[in-house]
Amino acid sequence: MSTPIELGRPVSGDVIELILEDHRRFEHLLRQLRDSSADRDAVRHALAALHVAHAEAEEKFVYPALRRKDAIDEHEAEHGQEEHAEGNEKLLKVLELKGTDTQAFDDAVEELATALNHHLTEEELTILNPAREEVSEKVRAELGERFATERNAQIDADCGRIENVRRLVEEAEKEGLLEDEES
Numbered sequence: 317m318s319t320p321i322e323l324g325r326p327v328s329g330d331v332i333e334l335i336l337e338d339h340r341r342f343e344h345l346l347r348q349l350r351d352s353s354a355d356r357d358a359v360r361h362a363l364a365a366l367h368v369a370h371a372e373a374e375e376k377f378v379y380p381a382l383r384r385k386d387a388i389d390e391h392e393a394e395h396g397q398e399e400h401a402e403g404n405e406k407l408l409k410v411l412e413l414k415g416t417d418t419q420a421f422d423d424a425v426e427e428l429a430t431a432l433n434h435h436l437t438e439e440e441l442t443i444l445n446p447a448r449e450e451v452s453e454k455v456r457a458e459l460g461e462r463f464a465t466e467r468n469a470q471i472d473a474d475c476g477r478i479e480n481v482r483r484l485v486e487e488a489e490k491e492g493l494l495e496d497e498e499s
Contacts, residue, residue, distance in 0.1 A: 320358055320362075321345075321358055321359065321362035323341065323362060323365060323366050323369075323471060324337065324338075324341065325464075325468055326460075326464040326467075326468075327461070327464050327465070327468075328457065328460055328461045328464060329457070329460045329461075329464070330453065330456045330457060330460050331378060331447075331456050331457075331459040331460035331463050332444050332447055332448060332456060333460070334460050334463055334464055334467075335370075335374070335378070335439075335444060335463070336440070336444070338366065338370045338467075339436045339439075339440065341366055342363070342366065342367070342370075342432055342436060343433075343436070345359055345362060345363040345366065346363070346425075346428070346429045346432065346433075349363060349410075349425050349428075349429075350422075350425060350429070352417065356416035356417075356421070357416055360410050360411060360416070361411075361476060362476075363407070363410075363476075364407055364411060364476030364477075364478075364481060365470075365471050365474070365475060365476030366471075366476070367403055367404070367407055367432075367476070368404070368470060368475040368476050368480065368481060368484065369466075369467045369468075369470035369471045369475050369476070370467060371400035371403065371404070372466065372467075372470050372475065373462075373463045373464075373466035373467040373470065374396065374400070374463070375396075375397055375400065376466055377459060377462045377463050377466060378459060378463055379393040379396055379397070379443075380393070381451075381455070381459050382443065382446075382447055382450075382451065385447075385450055385451050385455065386450060387443075387446045387447045387449075387450035387451050388442070388443050388446055388447070392442055392443055395438075396435075396439060396443060397493060398493045398494075399431070399434070399435040399438070399439075400435070401484070401485070401488035401493040401494050402431050402435075402494060403428070403431050403432055403435060404481055404484045404485050404488065405485050405488070405494055406424070406427050406428040406431045406432075407428055407481055408478070408481045408482055408485050409424045409427065409428070410424045410425060410428050411478045411481060412478065
């Protein structure tokens with residue numbers, strides 16, 4: 317299912333700026349998701365597509381390249397993956413709810429917003445800032461093109477559909493990326 321909400325289709329640019337543009341899109345979509353007068357169903361599907369596409373592109377290209385350039389260490393890359401997995405888990409709860417006008421929906425949105433806002437802040441401070449200092453503009457531009465290409469391909473492949481988000485959460489659980497909330 318494609319989304320009627322514009323998610324942007326960058327094809328090139330500094331990877332840091334492209335990631336920051338998506339971070340601002342996340343914040344905008346979260347505000348819309350909290351707005352009871354918005355088309356919350358369309359917004360949650362747009363947010364799902366953007367979250368999955370963005371995370372997959374970062375994990376495939378950005379984190380490994382920044383590790384090779386010593387801009388981030390293994391712990392920071394793994395922590396980013398854990399936070400993407402947690403975001404997918406919270407996103408799945410939002411997607412699984414039938415209605416968008418219930419307290420359960422509002423509560424699930426708040427959990428998702430808390431997880432995403434934490435990740436955006438932390439990533440900007442601990443991953444993007446070192447990348448600005450340690451990685452050349454040329455490499456950031458090359459990485460931006462790879463990030464944008466993968467991100468757009470993921471969106472075109474309908475990466476935000478509930479079955480795919482569910483699969484990603486199940487894989488993350490098997491890999492131990494998600495903490496057990498029942499303990």
